[in-house]
Amino acid sequence: xxxxxxxxxxxxxxxxxxxxxxxxxxxxxxxxxxxxxxxxxxxxxxxxxxxxxxxxxxxxxxxxxxxxxxxxxxxxxxxxxxxxxxxxxxxxxxxxxxxxxxxxxxxxxxxxxxxxxxxxxxxxxxxxxxxxxxxxxxxxxxxxxxxxxxxxxxxxxxxxxxxxxxxxxxxxxxxxxxxxxxxxxxxxxxxxxxxxxxxxxxxxxxxxxxxxxxxxxxxxxxxxxxxxxxxxxxxxxxxxxxxxxxxxxxxxxxxxxx
Ligand SMILES: Cc1cc2nc3c(=O)[nH]c(=O)nc-3n(C[C@H](O)[C@H](O)[C@H](O)COP(=O)(O)OP(=O)(O)OC[C@H]3O[C@@H](n4cnc5c(N)ncnc54)[C@H](O)[C@@H]3O)c2cc1C
Numbered sequence: 001x002x003x004x005x006x007x008x009x010x011x012x013x014x015x016x017x018x019x020x021x022x023x024x025x026x027x028x029x030x031x032x033x034x035x036x037x038x039x040x041x042x043x044x045x046x047x048x049x050x051x052x053x054x055x056x057x058x059x060x061x062x063x064x065x066x067x068x069x070x071x072x073x074x075x076x077x078x079x080x081x082x083x084x085x086x087x088x089x090x091x092x093x094x095x096x097x098x099x100x101x102x103x104x105x106x107x108x109x110x111x112x113x114x115x116x117x118x119x120x121x122x123x124x125x126x127x128x129x130x131x132x133x134x135x136x137x138x139x140x141x142x143x144x145x146x147x148x149x150x151x152x153x154x155x156x157x158x159x160x161x162x163x164x165x166x167x168x169x170x171x172x173x174x175x176x177x178x179x180x181x182x183x184x185x186x187x188x189x190x191x192x193x194x195x196x197x198x199x200x201x202x203x204x205x206x207x208x209x210x211x212x213x214x215x216x217x218x219x220x221x222x223x224x225x226x227x228x229x230x231x232x233x234x235x236x237x238x239x240x241x242x243x244x245x246x247x248x249x250x251x252x253x254x255x256x257x258x
Contacts, residue, residue: 001227002026003090009063011081015144018113019079020057022065023087032059034120035096035218035250038066039226040078041088048074051090053223053245055117055195067116067144093226094249097121097193097216104189105130107213108154109175109204111196112137115145117218118195122152132157132178136171136196140164171196172203179211191216194253205253215253219244 006023014020025032039051052074058065070079081087096117099106106128108118115135125131133149136159143165149156157174158166167174175192192215194204201217208215221244224232228246235244236257242248 001091001093003088005086006089008081008083008085008087010083011079013079014067015142017070018067018142018144019070020065020067021078021081022058022063023089024062025064027061032056032064032092033096034059034124035117036092036094037117037223037226037249038064038089038091039093039223039245040066040090042074042077042081048077050224051226052078053093053220053226053249055218055220055249056092056120057116058123059120067113067119069113090226094245095247097218097250099125099128100189100191100214101127102189103128103191105132105191107175107178107190107192108133108149109171109192109194109196109200110135110145111171111194111200112142113144114194114196114200114218114220115149116195118193119145119148119152121193122149122154131155134159134171134174134178136160136174136200137165138162170200170203172200172207175204175207179207179213190214192253194218195220201253202258205256205258208253216250217253217256218250219248219256223249 009022011021037055054066057067131154133154137143159171195218223245233244234241237255
């Protein structure tokens, strides 16, 4: 983890309210692993005072990308940043996804901008024979990263709430279908990786439990300092309170008391 100033290489709108920003990391930040995040100061003003956390979407030694949704003041300021301007960043932070070395399949479940860290994960799963990406969005214009996942060799299924693309309904319907198709077969060495709204993660955790599939979830609730100092992002787990920023943001779904 380090604090650094990074030049913005690009900052482009990719869908309604969604942007991808890339910056040049210093050497050590190039070691970022999927699921880790960067805490970004978007302005020198008092408001917003706190840094904002964003997961690594694409990772390379030359470039880190974040994918973000504009939801409030900080993300709105971020969306107006121009190529060449500087960002004050701390990272990479937290503990990311763990890929078992002998995995036969990875099921990625993304809700909305939850695709952000899962794309970096998919890119790292080169040794996993089967990668399935289940992407949930409000409408077809909000479906993000479909082609990028396909480009990585993943089998992609889409769910939209209004039915404008793919399955009409929730991404968790797709997850249920995925396992229902496997009835009678041993669910061998599969892992679910999920990122999205808490209600979605809770539903994913339940499906994983029912099918006895290991499941890792990336929690994206409020994080302030990002380094474990302020204790502001405590989450209740079976082994007491843990910090999203320091112990997570990725947790075993069985650990979380939903
Ligand atoms: C570890 C981690 C990784 C994250 N990665 C990403 C990412 O890759 N892409 C991305 O778009 N976002 C990500 N987020 C969420 C992102 O940090 C927030 O959306 C951002 O801080 C909002 O700042 P703001 O000032 O624009 O909005 P605010 O003005 O702070 O809030 C605007 C609205 O959004 C809600 N909100 C703000 N932050 C959160 C949150 N963390 N969870 C739920 N609701 C929230 C508020 O309740 C409010 O209604 C991540 C969060 C965490 C903890």
